[in-house]
Amino acid sequence: MLTIWGRADSSNVQAVMWCVAELDLAHERLDVGHRFGGTDTQKYVAMNPMRTVPVLQDGGDPPLWESAAILRFLAGRYGSDTFWPTDPVARADVDRWAEWAKINVAMGFSGPVFWPMVRVPEAQRDGQAVARAVASLDRVLAIADARLARTGFLAGNALTLADIQLGHVLWRYYDLDIPRADLPHLRRYFEDLSARPAYARHVAVSYAALRA
Numbered sequence: 001m002l003t004i005w006g007r008a009d010s011s012n013v014q015a016v017m018w019c020v021a022e023l024d025l026a027h028e029r030l031d032v033g034h035r036f037g038g039t040d041t042q043k044y045v046a047m048n049p050m051r052t053v054p055v056l057q058d059g060g061d062p063p064l065w066e067s068a069a070i071l072r073f074l075a076g077r078y079g080s081d082t083f084w085p086t087d088p089v090a091r092a093d094v095d096r097w098a099e100w101a102k103i104n105v106a107m108g109f110s111g112p113v114f115w116p117m118v119r120v121p122e123a124q125r126d127g128q129a130v131a132r133a134v135a136s137l138d139r140v141l142a143i144a145d146a147r148l149a150r151t152g153f154l155a156g157n158a159l160t161l162a163d164i165q166l167g168h169v170l171w172r173y174y175d176l177d178i179p180r181a182d183l184p185h186l187r188r189y190f191e192d193l194s195a196r197p198a199y200a201r202h203v204a205v206s207y208a209a210l211r212a
Contacts, residue, residue, distance in 0.1 A: 001026050001027065001028065001059065002020060002025055002026065002027040002056060002057070002058050003027070003029075003030065003057045004016060004017065004020070004027060004028070004029045004055070004056050005029075005030050005032040005038075005044070005047070005054060005055040005056075006029065006030075006031075006032055006033055006054035007031050007033045007034055007035075007053065008029070008031070008202070008205050009034075009205050009206065009207050009209060009210060010033060010034070010054070011106070011110060011169065011172070012052075012053065012054055012067040013029075013053055013054045013067075014168050014202055014203045014205060015067055015071065015164050015165065015168040016054050016056060016067055016070050016071060016074075017202040018164055018167075018168055018198050018199055018202045018203050019071055019074050019075070019161070019164050020074065021197075021198035021201060021202055022083075022159065022164075022196075022198045023074060023078045023079060023083075025078060032044065032053055032055075033052070033053040034209075034210070035209060039052065047063040047065065048063065048065035050065060050066075052065065054067060054070060056070045056073070056074075058073075058077070068099075068102055068165070071098075071161055071164060071165070072084075072095075072161070079161070082158040082159075082160065083158070083159065083160050083161060084160065084161055093155055093156075094155045094160045094161055094162050095161070095162075096162075097154045097155045097160075097162035097165075097166070098155075098160075098161050098162040098164070098165040099165075100143075101144075101154070101162060101165035101166035101169070105137070105140060105141065105144070105165075105166055105169055106165065106168075106169050108136060108137045109137055109169050109172070109173060110169070112129070112136075112137075113130060113133045113134055113137060113176070113178065114172055114176065116129070116130050117130065117176050117177075117178065118176075118211050119210070119212045120212065121212055131179075134179065134180070137173075138180065138181035138183070141181065141183055141186055142181065144166060144183075144185075144186055144189075145184070145185045145186040148185035148186060148188070148189045149185045152192075153189070154166050154189075163193070167189075167190070167193045167199065167203070168203050170186075170189075170190045170193065171190075171194070171199075171203050171204050171205075172207065174187075174190060
């Protein structure tokens with residue numbers, strides 16, 4: 001049994017929960033963080049000194065924090081050979097795209113685009129800064145669009161860990177009221193992901209409680 005600490009509307013928690021659901025793993029998720037609090041307790045800090053979510057514990061194993069590390073752990077312990085290949089070259093390819101998505105897409109979206117649009121009132125928002133960030137993000141997403149013109153998923157023709165890292169960002173990207181580049185292959189990919197029950201349950205989650 002997995003235990004996951006973290007609120008359902010945290011994007012990093014969503015990535016982990018989507019992965020857990022795709023791998024069909026028994027789990028319990030506990031609401032922690034933001035309006036729920038709990039990250040400053042002695043017990044939680046002992047598990048995660050960064051006081052962030054998510055944290056995952058698999059049975060009696062030590063708790064894990066940092067979502068990318070958690071995802072690799074789950075993929076390594078429970079994933080199929082298509083989801084997280086055993087061949088080092090094939091795994092490196094999946095890992096490359098996963099890292100690319102986390103560093104270039106997730107970080108390029110959450111801080112400079114999502115949070116200003118959600119947490120800052122429109123009258124106080126730096127619209128030009130957001131527009132520049134969206135334009136920069138779209139240039140990165142164009143790389144994924146070109147890739148997805150040739151493949152069904154980011155690292156090939158099967159869902160992998162790379163898709164978890166890219167795909168969990170896209171629901172908010174397409175939901176926000178922002179201008180977006182015309183990236184038809186990325187849009188098709190997003191629609192395919194949205195049709196997956198695990199994605200619909202754990203990623204397509206309202207973020208209304210995060211608004212200022």
